[in-house]
Amino acid sequence: MKTKFHLVLLHVIAVVLSFQQFSDGKVMMEYIGATGRPVTFDPVPIDDGVDFHFILSFAIDADASGNPQNGNFSPYWASTLTPDAVSSIKARHPNVKALASLSGWSLGGTVLRWYTPANPNLWISNAFSSLKSIITTYHLDGIDIDYENFPRHNESFGYCIGELITMLKNQSVITVATIAPFYITVLPYIDLFNRYGDVIDYVNHQFYTDKVKTPQGYLKAFQLRVEQFDKEKVLPAYEVNGRGIQGDAFFDALALLQRNGFDVNGVMIYSADASASDNYYYEKRSQAFLLNSTSV
C-alpha cells in the first residue's frame, strides 16, 4: 500500500514537473464565438506544450437591444459554448484556460462604446458581481478587455477597468487578465496599462489593424507596441481571412521578430470561427512555432 502510494505520488510530481517544463510560458490566445456561428471547442487543435487560452466573445454591459446596463454584463457568445462545453474541454486539456472578453465592436446593429459611468464605484461593483456570476457559471479563468470605441473623455476607463481587474484577482475570481487594444484605441489602453500593468498578464494588441502587410512592417509595428506596453507581455496577432499580414508571411514575421531579439512568448488568433474553413492551419503552425522556439 505504502509503496504504491509513493509511486502514485512520484508519478504526480513527475507529471507536474514535466508539464511546467513543457509549457515554458508559451501561450496561445484564441478568440471564439463572436460570429454567432455554432462553433465548438472540440475541433480546435490544442498542443499540450502551450498554455491555451480560449477567449469567449463577448460578455457585454448591455441588454439584448444594446442599451448599457451600468456594469451588469451578460454573455453574448455563441450559445454552443456552454458551461458544460467549457468544463469538458478543460478536463480533456489541463493546459486550457477560458476567458470572457468584455464588449467587442457591436451587438446586433448597435455599436458598443465605453461610456463614463454616473457612479464609477457602482459600475465597478455591478461589473464585479455580474462577471463573478458568469465566470463561476462558465468555469472561466479570466477576462480580456476589448472595448473598441471611446468618447473623447475616457479617463474613467483606466480607473474602472483597472479596479475591476484588481478586485477580481484579489478575490481569486480570476487568475488571468488580458487587454486587446488596436491602433486607434491605444491611448486609453496605455493609460490603463501604466496604472494597472501589474495585474495585466498579456497585451493582445490587434496588429492586423496596424495596416502592415509585410514582415518588415510587422517588426516596426511590434517595436512600437512593446515600447508602449511591455515586451514580455505583447503578443503577435493574426486575423484569419482578415486584415493586415496574411498567409505564411505571418510566420516569416514571427521569425523576423526572433532574429531581432524579441522573445515570441505567444500568439493571438482572431478567430476560431473563421479557422474551421482552413482546418485550423494558423493555430497548428503557430503552436509548432512556439514549441520549436522553446527548444532553442
Ligand SMILES: *[C@@H]1O[C@H](CO)[C@@H](O)[C@H](O)[C@H]1NC(C)=O
Ligand atoms: C481618450 O482620452 C485621451 C486623453 O483625454 C484623448 O487624447 C483621446 O483622444 C481619447 N480617445 C481615444 C480613443 O483615445
Ligand SMILES: *[C@@H]1O[C@H](CO)[C@@H](O)[C@H](O)[C@H]1NC(C)=O
Ligand atoms: C487582497 O487585498 C488585501 C488588502 O489589500 C491583501 O492583503 C491581500 O494580500 C490581497 N490578496 C490577493 C490574493 O491579492
Ligand SMILES: *[C@@H]1O[C@H](CO)[C@@H](O)[C@H](O)[C@H]1NC(C)=O
Ligand atoms: C525550427 O527551428 C529551426 C531552427 O531555428 C528552423 O530551422 C525550423 O525551420 C523551425 N521549424 C519550424 C516548424 O518553425
